[in-house]
Amino acid sequence: MDRKSDDMDAQANADGGTLPDLSEFVASLETIDTSPYTGRCAEIFFANTGPGILKWLHYLPIYDRLFGQYAGRPVRMLEIGVLAGGSLHMWRTYFGPLATIFGIDINPDCAKYGGTAGQVRIGSQDDPDFLRAVVAEMGGIDIVLDDGSHIASHQRASFDVLFPLLNDGGLYVIEDLHTAYWPDYEGGLKRSGTGIEFLKDKIDAMHEHYVANGANRPERMAPIASIQFFDSIAAVEKRKQLPRRLAISPSPKPPATTEN
Numbered sequence: 001m002d003r004k005s006d007d008m009d010a011q012a013n014a015d016g017g018t019l020p021d022l023s024e025f026v027a028s029l030e031t032i033d034t035s036p037y038t039g040r041c042a043e044i045f046f047a048n049t050g051p052g053i054l055k056w057l058h059y060l061p062i063y064d065r066l067f068g069q070y071a072g073r074p075v076r077m078l079e080i081g082v083l084a085g086g087s088l089h090m091w092r093t094y095f096g097p098l099a100t101i102f103g104i105d106i107n108p109d110c111a112k113y114g115g116t117a118g119q120v121r122i123g124s125q126d127d128p129d130f131l132r133a134v135v136a137e138m139g140g141i142d143i144v145l146d147d148g149s150h151i152a153s154h155q156r157a158s159f160d161v162l163f164p165l166l167n168d169g170g171l172y173v174i175e176d177l178h179t180a181y182w183p184d185y186e187g188g189l190k191r192s193g194t195g196i197e198f199l200k201d202k203i204d205a206m207h208e209h210y211v212a213n214g215a216n217r218p219e220r221m222a223p224i225a226s227i228q229f230f231d232s233i234a235a236v237e238k239r240k241q242l243p244r245r246l247a248i249s250p251s252p253k254p255p256a257t258t259e260n
């Protein structure tokens with residue numbers, strides 16, 4: 001199910017549906033000032049003359065903040081949601097020739113976009129066996145970008161399978177999290193189980209060792225180093241944690257003993 005194209009439809013709620021009026025967000029690149037959207041990703045996006053890429057423009061500098069550390073390295077990236085195949089080209093240009101880039105999509109027509117910038121596999125993001133098979137084929141995984149159905153239960157299903165498979169130092173990114181506020185996507189403000197509420201629970205998981213006695217050991221701690229929230233994008237950084245210790249440096253001297 002893909003509703004992002006519908007998101008861009010200014011008439012989305014004309015029939016009294018549950019999407020807000022998005023007309024103020026819809027942009028044609030010829031008619032807007034693109035200069036505020038800067039950085040390497042923006043350069044690649046605005047220079048694109050190949051297959052189409054569908055991105056909110058304010059994501060472009062956010063991608064640089066999140067993904068810049070991996071550029072030029074042999075990173076393994078999986079994007080959920082291929083659509084017209086253009087974003088796979090963007091990531092190939094961004095990460096370089098050493099990267100392994102895979103895209104998955106539920107739409108069989110997307111298979112034709114594989115083989116140039118990246119590989120494409122067809123299946124659903126809420127199918128655990130499919131996801132595991134793709135990661136096995138990739139030989140591991142460092143980055144996930146969930147730009148798929150944007151439906152809460154799908155976002156959760158993908159995270160539950162793929163985050164444990166991420167390499168140490170990897171990054172799990174979910175975008176279009178504004179759908180967490182839209183009923184059509186199983187959303188609603190503070191509704192249990194939305195992408196936003198699910199990720200808030202991960203904040204608690206990151207602090208669990210302050211809650212559960214005996215959890216202050218790396219093997220017991222959730223391997224979450226950080227959770228960053230931007231407008232409609234969140235990034236969960238996977239990293240084995242260090243035991244939390246509260247210490248004073250230099251060590252206070254023991255009190256002098258007075259002997260009679």
Ligand SMILES: C[S@@+](CC[C@H](N)C(=O)[O-])C[C@H]1O[C@@H](n2cnc3c(N)ncnc32)[C@H](O)[C@@H]1O
Binds near residue numbers: 002004053107149
């Ligand atoms: C927003 S588009 C992807 C846009 C693309 N990443 C880009 O930047 O141009 C969402 C895509 O997710 C796919 N999709 C929808 N439901 C899915 C599911 N359950 N599993 C995998 N892909 C799905 C749709 O077919 C569609 O191509």
